[in-house]
Amino acid sequence: MGDYIEAKLYRMEELPSACPPKHVNTDAFTLIPQETGAKGFVLFCTEVHPGGEAQLDVHKGREHCYFILSGVGDATVNGKKFRCRPGDCLWIPPDAEHGIKPVGG
Template sequence: MSSEATRGRLVHAAGQTPVCPALHTLTDARALVNGKTVGASQAELYLVEIHPGGEGLEDSHPGCEHGFFVLSGEGEAYVEGEHFALRPDDSLFIPKGARHSVRPTGGQSLKMIVFMAPHRT
């Protein structure tokens, strides 16, 4: 028999209320995996859409690794001053504590899966 700790949990993105995260503009983020949605204790996973004119301002996460997987749209990111062009199917890894920012380019929204591990405290 499975206990609550070993049960899988399904989260449908459309059922999650979008929020605009701190240090972001014109951004919809839907929590898919975190402590509130599924009780995760080691990771966070979000569906994020940054709309034209929006951005994720420079930020860092000293206690966790971070990354993006681009689903649609194009954008650019900076990690510790290094420029990265983002296109669908690209994955960008951001080490613990690295200063980073991201924004859409090309007039379309930038839609990404964003992860953090371990979760932020």
Template sequence: MTVLNLRTQPPFTTKDGSTIRSILDRANAPVQNQSLAEAQVPAGGATQRHYHKLSEEFYFILEGNGEMEINGEKRTVGPGDAILIPPGAWHTIVARETLRFLCCCAPAYAHEDTYFE
């Protein structure tokens, strides 16, 4: 059985500029096909616009609010919102207030699967 606590996971900065803590992924558990992380973007900050060739992502907003952009379509997001980011979709999230959200990727997040303009 694998049980990990978020508080014990060290934060790191992803290739797109967000700060995340892996909850479960290939680096800390015997995970095969997905990853789960907590991400934070400070008020006034944003992730660098990017896409993933392989990974489908879900964002689930826990705290704060901001604007999500996927392939040019923009929407205000806040606590309780779940966002689907298909593989190959250009995306960024801008924080009006500090955002804290869960990010699930399948297959698991990899720096090598993050592409920029």
């Protein structure tokens, strides 16, 4: 079984939320925390509220992605613009400057 703990179901509705650094008017939920023993993988679900955004940021040595559940957002990765819609997944390479803001809000 390696270094992993047993399988565990995380329910977002039961988790606390926080507004991470370089985020404005957002709620982030840690769905898969480091404590699971996963190697190099954590999963967050972030709700960006009207007027909110994930400001430009860099995660040294870590990949990142945005998966859009609802709404439309304008993302920037290393200066390149992306219009993201429901069902889109934007992969962000390590050390890339990235951010996203809802369209119309």
